[in-house]
Amino acid sequence: MSPLAFYKCLADDTRLKALLLLVSHSELCVCDFTDALQLSQPKISRHLADLRKCDLVLGERRGKWVYYQLHPALPDWARQVLTLTHDNNPDYLTEAQSNLAAASCATC
Template sequence: MITPVSFYKCLSEDTRLKCLLLITMHSELCVCDLISALKLSQPKVSRHLAELRKCELLQDERRGKWVFYRLNPSLPKWAVDVLKTTTKSNAEYLSSCLNNLNISKNLTSCC
């Protein structure tokens, strides 16, 4: 079971927080979606996603050569509520990522 201290430590890095909020907003995203949204390299994004899996905040599922991420369904309600509230209340924080993601989805389908 995740504790508040471990939960907030996992959220304390900008890339990890953005990944979590984007996944919260979209229910599920592929690594390629996050690479496009964050404008970061695949190894960097994958390293942060591995940390979020290690924190037990995310679950992953391989589909062919792509890996999709979603919130861990066993997260406590308080943690999910924090993520949803943060996502809804911080549109400006995520605006460039969402714009990048939308542009990427319109141009190509990587997954």
């Protein structure tokens, strides 16, 4: 993965927050993202599809839902960028983390 492709994939608030949520949660369902980010399921799915195309996430279908994790083949440098961004910007995800904790996704 080239640095240019990596940073282009991160150049959207929804995609970046989704990736950072996966840094702190090893796996999340589409419904978790909709609760956390307060966006519609089609919008979340579109952004996750973009992240799949970039090979940043890997999705696994279980029933009607798809569960996502950071791609296991993500280069170490890219994983470190995401981890450092997550660890050094706690305020960036405060609302999303609160939404996720409050939701406890009953639909999954």
